[in-house]
Amino acid sequence: GNSVTQMEGPVTLSEEAFLTINCTYTATGYPSLFWYVQYPGEGLQLLLKATKADDKGSNKGFEATYRKETTSFHLEKGSVQVSDSAVYFCALRPIINSGGSNYKLTFGKGTLLTVNP
């Protein structure tokens, strides 16, 4: 079956530090990959996505590259801010002809990021 494994948290960084949150996946074929973010008291929001190998998703200074060879989709940001403090979820959506239902996202456990001033 499909699965997502992401870096254990919590992660605590100082402002302007470099961020990496690792994410690897197991799935049939080439699923779509996502990073969602949940700010305190809010719902999960789509942060970025990539739909095929070597695609790079980017948004708000965050980036992640779809690596087929390592089945990874690591999240990076060059300089984090206090406002980036949140829980980050890596997720995949299976492709239609793999037999999976393409509305069923598979999520990782989430990684809590705290950025201190």
Place this chain on the structure above:
Amino acid sequence: NAGVMQNPRHLVRRRGQEARLRCSPMKGHSHVYWYRQLPEEGLKFMVYLQKENIIDESGMPKERFSAEFPKEGPSILRIQQVVRGDSAAYFCASSPRPATNEKLFFGSGTQLSVL
């Protein structure tokens, strides 16, 4: 333009009681999805509903759990005779069309604690 609204935010029940979780999708959205996050696990799909129809309930536990999305009003996830293992965060998401290429809009979740 309110987002997906879930209530209550926190729900405490004793073993054997019933829990009702509500989800109001975004305006104009007729597709609703429920996910559950057990402690130390990722969110897992439970059920997909359209207005008055259950499309896919393959992720729902076989007993005690049910879901509905009536023509009027919010979607309801109902858990009868709750047990401690039901303690989890329950998230609802919605989309305007089947989520083939649509991103899902999530609520902030209901944290259910069973004493």
